[in-house]
Amino acid sequence: MEDVPVVELVAKSPCAGLLPMTVGEVTLSEVDLGVLTSVAPFKGQRKAASEALKEAHGMALPAPNRATGREQARAIWFGRDMALLAGPLPDTSLTRTAALTDQSDAWACVTLAGRPAEDVLARLVPVDMRAAHFKRGHTVRTQIMHMNGSITRIGAESFLILAFRAMAATLVHDLKQAMEGVAARG
């Protein structure tokens, strides 16, 4: 056996080399959510799919603009008739009632945390992100500057933001601009 090169692949995260970053009181960090799976119940199977999800992973299918579960295993409403299961490898029982699609590598996942995180988002997102309206467990598919994304409140001062993986650099750029604008106001 001579000269047979070993095939090796190295994984690279979407925001590698770009994050973490702190501007003022806000920190933007990349987060590994584990396995991401879109769960789209088949026709008439919403209830059954929700039960299967509860059985297998402990959370119901979220209603529109809501996220269920907790850290390590979350189901985030992801659009019409769809949730994103974030964390566990989906149980095969789910395939009976819903279309499952692996999206683990499709999204750049970041958290935005800090007291003025809402103010940062107010510069990019045309949705009322204030705690009184957008509570923990609320989620939205919306515009982030000029990108499509998903935002979920995961804490009093922290948000989970998902954007297309290929646009990770733009996501970081746009958030940085907004963070600087907020920090400059003190």
Place this chain on the structure above:
Amino acid sequence: MRVDDKGLIDRSRPVRFQFDTIGYSGFEGDTVASALLANGQRLMGRSFKYHRPRGVLTAGSEEPNALVTVGRGAAQEPNVRATVQEIHSGLDVRSQNAWPSLKTDVMSLNDLAWPFLGAGFYYKTFMWPKAFWEKLYEPVIRRAAGLGALSGRHNRDKYERAYAFCDLLIIGAGPAGLMAALVAGRAGVDVLVVDEDRVMGGRLNAETYVIDAEPGSAWAAAVVAELQGMANVRLMTRTTVTGAYDQGTYAALERVSSHLPERADGAPLETFWRIVARRAILASGALERPVAFADNDRPGIMMAGAVRAYLNRWGVAPGQRVAVFGNNDDAHRTATDLVEAGVEVAGLIDSRPGAQVTGTGFPVYTSSVVAGSTGRHGLTGIAVQGPNGHHRVEADCLAMSGGWNPTVHLTCHMNGRPTWREDIAGFVPTPGSVPGLVAAGACNGDFSTAACLAAGSAAAKAVVKDLGGKTTRVSLPDAEDKAYQIAPLWAVPGKGRAWLDFQNDVTVKDVKQAATENFRSVEHMKRYTTQGMATDQGKNSNVAALAVLADATGRAIPETGTTTFRPPYTPVSIAAMGAGAQGAGFAPQRYTTSHAVSVEMGAPMIEAGLWYRPGYFPRKGETTWRQACDREVEYVREAVGVCDVSTLGKIDIQGPDAAAFLDFVYTNTFSTLKVGRVRYGLMLREDGHVMDDGTTARLGEQHFVMTTTTAAAGNVMRHLEFVHQVLRPEFDVRFTSVTEQWAQFAVAGPRSRELLNDILDAPIDKDSWPFMACGETSVAGIAGRLFRISFSGEHAYEVALPSRYGESLFRLLVKRAESLSGGAYGMEALNVLRIEKGHITHAEIHGRTTAFDIGFARMISTKKDCIGKTMAAREGMVDPMRERLVGLKPVGPVKQLTAGAHVFERGAAAIRENDRGYVTSVAFSPTLGHSIGLAFVRGGPERLGDVMRVVDHLRDIETDVEICAPVFVDPDGGRTRG
């Protein structure tokens, strides 16, 4: 000059700044206008057309005269209102529209030519010769007229956009707005108060009103302090609400840093807000209007309310001997305030015969008007015309008031028209003009302080109730409640020019001229005279102008009507509206996982939609892109090439009806496709034209992956959603984009299998992976997918792994390809390869071509329906004489082909009438050694072998070509299947 013990400025903090390179001193709290007036500088600008010397007219954002340029270099900002710009140390302000200097302006010669420069002058004078307008007249006129200019250089100032939400938006923080905020705030409502000034209080800061036995400004400050302590109330100063839009959306411009000497890192100059409010209270106050009389535009002539504002707010007496002229009781306050402050009042002139004047210490002229003025660069005297004839009054400042116009603008932004109120001789908002918005206070015609406070309170109470809340008892403070007495006076008759629109130099005479020439509609008059069309939008002149028009046309004011108030209320820089879109913020940048490696390899990037794709990978010694491209084509034809194709859209489709769904969206059949196989599909729009094409793989009985072109990925996704949600909701099918999930690479060429077998965990062969096979694979233990498909016409595969491994896989594939005498190839080579093979892209399926045109008519299955089938079968869509796809090869001495060139018969003139088609794609084929092209030619396939002319009129190239089949390399597909 300054008046002691007056004003809301901080005299312990002097500020130095420059105006036209001369140093001036003011105090913190001053605007450029107040500081210049304090220094006795009355001349601040030149007018637009006649270059008349002008001073400040107002003390607010409606200022038409005192426009200045702030800053120097790339960031210089023109047309800044001196009444709005706050001074700070180092502020560098320049006058505009004057040369060589403000005082000695050569273009003021225009003023002597005024008899020739009236309304309609341009239209009548510069009619001929026709070509001269664009080339001579307009450039010359534009140079002579005008305002400040941008630098023309890249401005690095940062601007910002932001969104805000509230239950109640209060626009304006004068007595009405503050009272409304207090009532709503105490009731716990989510309130946002927006005011354009640096301090809230509105007219309370400019007048000597007393509220609850304390100065009005102190009452305002106390209310603001209370509001600041409420968690449910947000206060925004230096912010102007500029527009009212659908569904409770308001635009607002915040001046964030323009008042600061030093800007923090990343701080924006301005922020453009979009505010969404469930309810809004408009408390925008009123704007005082001038009276038109001869030469009423001299520096030193200003609004009476502005004179009081400079005196009371900034402690500045705008003159040493001030005359006051008005048609209402409110103007009288000016004289009494001035006398109390120790400023000499030259006289109070009131046009009304029975005017009651209470103040003392100045001469009073009732039944009198100001009929003219003197003073070149500043007022020296006025001509008073009374019952006993003319006499001159010496004065260096005239405070005039023609009454107040409620600031109704925002209520008209959604097509509302204001209502005329005879008693105040002004327009007020028509209720319901903007859904969810009510007007309160002076903007609604309530002019006394007590009435404003009451109106603000009542409006807030109604909103609180409407929103389901409860108000606590808030008692109304005591305040003046003087009746507003006015008798309309728009223009003083007489000779000379009496200005209406100061900024655009429109006079009473111009408006009358318009009426004479039958521009009787107020909209026509506006456009003929340019009344109200300057940057101030005629805030203090529109009503007077239409009153003059009404008079000239013998109609009443309501009958004459107003012009349309449109957003923005005050000028908004485009930079603010488009904030964030400079440089990298212009559009999202979409990078493939191999991007960094491609850049490392020196590949220039080509934008494909939002994606960036490598054009080619240059090697040392290559001097042109063609050399690299030819080499890369050769890799694929002779050895093996590697190309990132992740940008193609990938849609995961699942469900019991997935196959039926595909049958419906594609022209050809997918339900018959076996699991583990791929099929090329063609998709039509509903109008029968080709929408997109691509391959779809069947991964399972109910599981497909569709591939779209890079450019149309979004469109196809939207189309599928439309088809599923609207046309065929009964289909049990689910789909989602997986474009980003997979890093996919084409491995193409005769040695492609050899390369793959070097890296795949399980080797493949001809039988296990024949042409158009697909399935699971793995590389270094990482599960992926392998498709045997080819866009190059060679034996080729596409291998896909989860994106996190994309960069690593690309490096590996390129390295292995290089060891097999191949390497990476970019978009240029990819394009050449597909043209050689006659494969279409959106250059061919550009939206106007049909399946018939591209030679794919037989791909529309006769056994089933599909989107676009019926429309594609229309007679004209299958006419053999349509422009249809063919190949081209040069046969004459000229060998060059260009895309976009048109096709003509040999011997026919290359004119539109003889057009026989056009070239869509061209390439130099290194495989064939000459240029090749794809074109749509009338009758296409029936012309094979014919020689035609291809003429590129833009590049001036003409080539004789032979019409041939569009597949140049391996027409029978032996290499692909190999």
